[in-house]
Amino acid sequence: MTTPVKSSSRTAWWLIAPGAIWMILFLVVPLLMILYVSFWTQTTFKIEPILTLRSWQQFFASDTYLSSLWTTVRIWLIVLATTFIIGYPTALFVGLFLKSKTLSTVLLVICVIPFWTSFLIRVLAWRPMLGKEGAINIVLQYLGIVDHPIEALLFTELSVIIGMTQIYCVFMVGPIAFMLGRIDPNIIEAARDLGAGFWRIFRKIIFPLSLPGVVVGAIFVSVMVLGEFATASALSGRKVNLLGNIIVTQVGSLKWALASVVGVILTVIMGIVISLFLRIVDLRREL
Amino acid sequence: MTTEASIFRLENVTKRFGDIVALDNISLAVDQNEYVSLLGPSGSGKTVLLRTIAGFDVPDQGSIEVMGRDVTHLPAHLRGIGFVFQNFALFPHLTVSDNVAFGLRNRAEPASADEISTRVNDVIKLVGLEGLEGRGIGQISGGQKQRVALARTLVTEPKLILLDEPLGALDANLRSRMRNELRAIRERLGVTFLHVTGSETEALAMGDRVVVLDHGRIAQFDAPDTVYGKPASPNVAMFLNRYNLFEGEIAGTVFKSELGELAFKKRTDAHKPAYAIRYDRVVVDSESAGKGDPGFSASFVASEYLGSSIMYFFEAAGGKVIEVEHHLSNGAPKTYEAKKTYRLRWKPEDAIVFG
Numbered sequence: 023m024t025t026p027v028k029s030s031s032r033t034a035w036w037l038i039a040p041g042a043i044w045m046i047l048f049l050v051v052p053l054l055m056i057l058y059v060s061f062w063t064q065t066t067f068k069i070e071p072i073l074t075l076r077s078w079q080q081f082f083a084s085d086t087y088l089s090s091l092w093t094t095v096r097i098w099l100i101v102l103a104t105t106f107i108i109g110y111p112t113a114l115f116v117g118l119f120l121k122s123k124t125l126s127t128v129l130l131v132i133c134v135i136p137f138w139t140s141f142l143i144r145v146l147a148w149r150p151m152l153g154k155e156g157a158i159n160i161v162l163q164y165l166g167i168v169d170h171p172i173e174a175l176l177f178t179e180l181s182v183i184i185g186m187t188q189i190y191c192v193f194m195v196g197p198i199a200f201m202l203g204r205i206d207p208n209i210i211e212a213a214r215d216l217g218a219g220f221w222r223i224f225r226k227i228i229f230p231l232s233l234p235g236v237v238v239g240a241i242f243v244s245v246m247v248l249g250e251f252a253t254a255s256a257l258s259g260r261k262v263n264l265l266g267n268i269i270v271t272q273v274g275s276l277k278w279a280l281a282s283v284v285g286v287i288l289t290v291i292m293g294i295v296i297s298l299f300l301r302i303v304d305l306r307r308e309l
Numbered sequence: 310m311t312t313e314a315s316i317f318r319l320e321n322v323t324k325r326f327g328d329i330v331a332l333d334n335i336s337l338a339v340d341q342n343e344y345v346s347l348l349g350p351s352g353s354g355k356t357v358l359l360r361t362i363a364g365f366d367v368p369d370q371g372s373i374e375v376m377g378r379d380v381t382h383l384p385a386h387l388r389g390i391g392f393v394f395q396n397f398a399l400f401p402h403l404t405v406s407d408n409v410a411f412g413l414r415n416r417a418e419p420a421s422a423d424e425i426s427t428r429v430n431d432v433i434k435l436v437g438l439e440g441l442e443g444r445g446i447g448q449i450s451g452g453q454k455q456r457v458a459l460a461r462t463l464v465t466e467p468k469l470i471l472l473d474e475p476l477g478a479l480d481a482n483l484r485s486r487m488r489n490e491l492r493a494i495r496e497r498l499g500v501t502f503l504h505v506t507g508s509e510t511e512a513l514a515m516g517d518r519v520v521v522l523d524h525g526r527i528a529q530f531d532a533p534d535t536v537y538g539k540p541a542s543p544n545v546a547m548f549l550n551r552y553n554l555f556e557g558e559i560a561g562t563v564f565k566s567e568l569g570e571l572a573f574k575k576r577t578d579a580h581k582p583a584y585a586i587r588y589d590r591v592v593v594d595s596e597s598a599g600k601g602d603p604g605f606s607a608s609f610v611a612s613e614y615l616g617s618s619i620m621y622f623f624e625a626a627g628g629k630v631i632e633v634e635h636h637l638s639n640g641a642p643k644t645y646e647a648k649k650t651y652r653l654r655w656k657p658e659d660a661i662v663f664g
Contacts, residue, residue, distance in 0.1 A: 208398035211365055216465060217386040217416030226415060230402050 053289065060282035069278050077279040081287070090263040091287070097182060097254075097264065098247045104187040105243050106236070109194035113235070116195070117202030118228065130199065133192045141189075145256045148185045152176040152257075177259030185253045190246055194239035201235030202228070237299050244295050248288060315374075316341045316469050316501040317362060317390075322371035324354075324361055324525075331357040332368065333525035339503065339518075341468070344495055346516030347505045350548060354525040355505045356395075359471050362503070363392045376468060386416070391462030391470040396478055397454045399446045399461070406442040408457050409433060412465040432464045436494065452483045459491075463498070470495075472504045476511065488515055509549050513537055521545045543583035543663050552585040552661075553631050559664045568625050571603040572657040582664030588634035590659040593621065593645065594652045604654030607631055609645040621645065623653060 063072040081087045120126040136144055151157045152175040159171035174180060205228065213223045251266030265288050272281035315338040324332040331354045339345050349355040360366045362373060364385035372381045380388045400408050410429045413420045420428070433439060436456040441449060449457070455475060462470055475491070476484045492515060495502045506512050512519050513533040521529040521536060529541040540546040543554055557566035564571045564584045571584055592599070596606060607623035610630070619642045621633040631653060635642055645651060 206396070206398060208394045208396065209400060211385075212392070212394060212398040212461075213400070213411065213415070215363065215365075215385045215390075215392045216412030216461070218411070219417065222415045226411070227400060 056282045056285045056289075059278055060286050062279050062282075064277060064279035067276075069276075077283045080280060081283045086263075087268065087284075090265055090268055093179075093262060094248065094264045094266075094288075095291075097179070097186070097262070098244060100183055101186045101190065101247050102240060102243055104183065105191045105194040106240070108187065109191050109239065110198060110236070112191075113195045113198035113202055113232075114228075117199035117232075118205065123203075126199070126203065130196065133195060136189075137192075141252065142256070144189060145185055145253050148181065148188075148257055149176065152181050152184065176257065177261060179258065179262050181257040182254050182262050185257045186247060186250065189253065190243045193242035193246065194236075197238040197242070198232055198235035201232045205231050234303050237303050241296055241299050244299070245292055248292050248295070314340055316343070316376060318374040319362070320372045320374070322358075322361060322368045322373065324357055324366060324368050330525050332361065335371070335525070335527055337520065337527060337530065339501060341501055342499045344492060344502045344504065344515060344517045345520060346512040346518075347503060347520045347522060348509060348512035348548060349505075349507070349522035351507060353522045355507075355522050356473055357525075358522065359392075359473050359503065359505050363390055363471050364388050365392075389467050389469070391465060391467035393458050393462055393470065393472040393475050395473045395475070397458040399454060399457055401446050403446070404442065405438060405444050405446070405449065405453075405457055406433065408446065409460045409464050411461060416465075428464055432460045435463065435497070436460045437490075451479050452487060455479060455487055459494070463494075467500065469501045469503065472502060474505055474507065476506070484511075491515065509551075521548060523548075539577070540585070540661070541577065542579045543581060543585065546583075546585045546661070546663075551588055551634075553588065553591070555584040555629075556582070557584060558582050559662065564660075564662055567627060568605045568629070571605075571660065573603070573660040573662040574658040575660070576662045576664070579663035583662075585661045585663070586655050586659060588620070588632045589618070589636060590655045591631070591633040591653050592655060593623075593633055593643070594654060596650055596652050598652060599654045602654040603657055603660065604652055606650050607653050608648050608650045610647065612642075612645070623651070625653075 059069075060077055061073045061075070062077075063070045063074045064077060116126045116129050120129070149156070153159070154171045154173055154176065156176065158175060159168075162168045163171065209227060210223060213227050218226065249266055250264055251270050254262045254264045254267055255270075265284050269281050269284050269288075272278075272284065318338040319335050322332055322335045323330070333354075335358065347355050347358065357366060361368050364380065364383060364387075368381065372379055374380065375388055375390065385392070400411060403411070406429055409432060410425050413425045413428060419425075433442060436459055438453065438456050438460060441453060446454065446457070455478075458475070472491075476487055479487060488511065491502070491504075504512075504515055506515075513536065516533055518530060519533050519536045520527060521541075523542070523544045528545045529536055531539075531541075536545065537549060537551070540549060540552070546552040547554055555564070555566040555568060555571070557564055559565075559576075559582055560570075562572065564573055564582075566584055573584065592602075605625055607625040610622040610624050612622065613620040617638070618634050618636045621635065623631045623633065625631050633653065
């Protein structure tokens with residue numbers, strides 16, 4: 023009896039072979055290569071495979087690089103918080119309070135419409151909105167709320183955060199709305215029948231049941247924000263330098279070794295962040 | 310029936326959803342310490358009636374009293390009514406004992422920790438869930454889920470518990486075991502159960518009294534044997550799934566049906582005329598026999614063995630299917646030839662005529 027099961031499971035392994043080969047060739051090998059190159063010796067015009075710690079020392083001795091590490095972590099945490107604060111109530115509305123499934127699907131599709139244009143256009147569209155003579159300042163001045171245009175809106179950390187929140191919020195809303203939509207309305211009615219008020223029901227039933235969605239959304243947002251460089255360079259006027267921006271400039275000036283160091287550090291941070299999030303819930307059980 | 314004796318009382322309750330009248334002027338009073346089953350086909354409004362009593366839906370007209378108190382506009386949790394949902398609606402992320410304790414812990418005035426643990430333990434013992442307190446909801450069987458759902462409601466000590474098709478999600482074996490257990494638990498606690506079901510056997514087996522709902526109206530409210538033996542309308546007879554029904558009209562002492570004139574003795578007032586004869590009152594005879602009794606010719610189609618009885622299916626003129634039940638305690642089953650014509654007859658006093 024065991025033979026057919028065994029042979030069929032052996033056949034099943036072949037199903038993942040193409041994917042596995044692809045991932046090994048184009049993800050695992052390059053990652054190991056980056057780790058290896060980060061120890062190579064870099065001179066002004068060439069890079070040699072002589073192992074050294076020079077690039078690592080250079081990174082940790084430089085205030086510029088360390089401060090960009092800190093900026094990356096700070097912006098990641100702020101954007102994570104803003105996407106959650108804006109995204110959770112939205113998901114609650116779409117996933118739980120809307121009785122019509124059609125309407126909630128339509129709303130989710132509307133959330134995705136900005137993705138029909140290119141990433142760069144979405145980012146650059148914030149410039150005429152936030153600029154000194156941009157839409158927001160025009161409206162505020164017209165309404166007499168401010169006398170002089172607010173200059174802090176564009177080319178600051180704030181504009182980077184505004185832009186990123188808008189772009190990545192939908193990745194928070196989607197998974198949470200999905201989990202909330204799966205909650206059986208009878209469960210909420212049962213809790214109400216047992217005498218629990220709205221906040222109790224939210225704290226004890228709704229939020230815990232949506233937590234896997236929050237974790238998946240947070241992982242999406244984290245991975246994308248930690249690897250970001252385009253929004254920062256387009257909306258900060260080069261004042262905000264994320265680790266991603268450093269990689270871009272280093273690669274641009276052919277400093278492969280230092281770019282690799284930053285790449286390894288970024289990958290390690292993402293690994294830590296993802297494993298911490300996965301500790302919050304057992305996704306295998308929930309999904 | 311006085312107000313004090315009834316656990317709840319509906320007065321002219323009407324509920325509409327758009328153009329659909331889900332509950333049509335329903336008045337109903339149920340005694341304390343009683344098991345009432347509520348039978349109706351799907352779409353008859355039985356779930357709406359239950360939800361209206363519970364307070365999940367508000368009636369458009371009429372009033373609802375629970376234990377002598379008008380609760381028509383009171384929210385569900387202030388009515389002192391327990392509700393057991395069709396699919397149990399357990400909290401999937403909580404353990405068995407946390408599910409049971411939920412009501413005591415999370416109501417406006419939570420009970421003390423000691424009281425909660427005593428009461429939760431008591432009710433877990435009552436429904437027979439000892440040893441499963443720490444299990445997750447995904448780790449217990451359907452029957453155990455049913456018990457958790459019941460325990461979660463019982464722990465808040467309501468005097469009236471509404472059960473919405475509580476056995477619908479269980480397999481046949483478990484269903485009959487849970488039937489006995491539900492009755493036993495109810496008798497021990499002395500509370501009233503109002504049990505909604507679409508199954509006529511379940512309704513008759515469980516209820517001290519049976520409410521039959523038909524198109525949002527109460528068609529009959531009687532003891533099970535009365536409902537079974539003397540259905541109040543052709544539709545009730547149809548829901549019971551135990552009567553052959555013929556349409557037609559009353560002409561003096563006979564009933565003019567599509568299959569000829571049929572004699573009868575008893576007559577029940579009803580909106581539309583119909584002639585009903587129980588499956589197990591029909592006798593199968595050779596074509597020429599028993600001409601004095603009401604009956605007609607029909608050809609044999611097939612039979613179905615049910616264990617304690619056999620169902621025979623005959624086809625009469627116009628393609629109408631007639632069912633005949635033969636209890637095996639009344640002798641060995643007879644075999645009939647397919648497509649051969651037999652005479653189906655019965656005693657006129659066994660027939661029920663509506664009209």
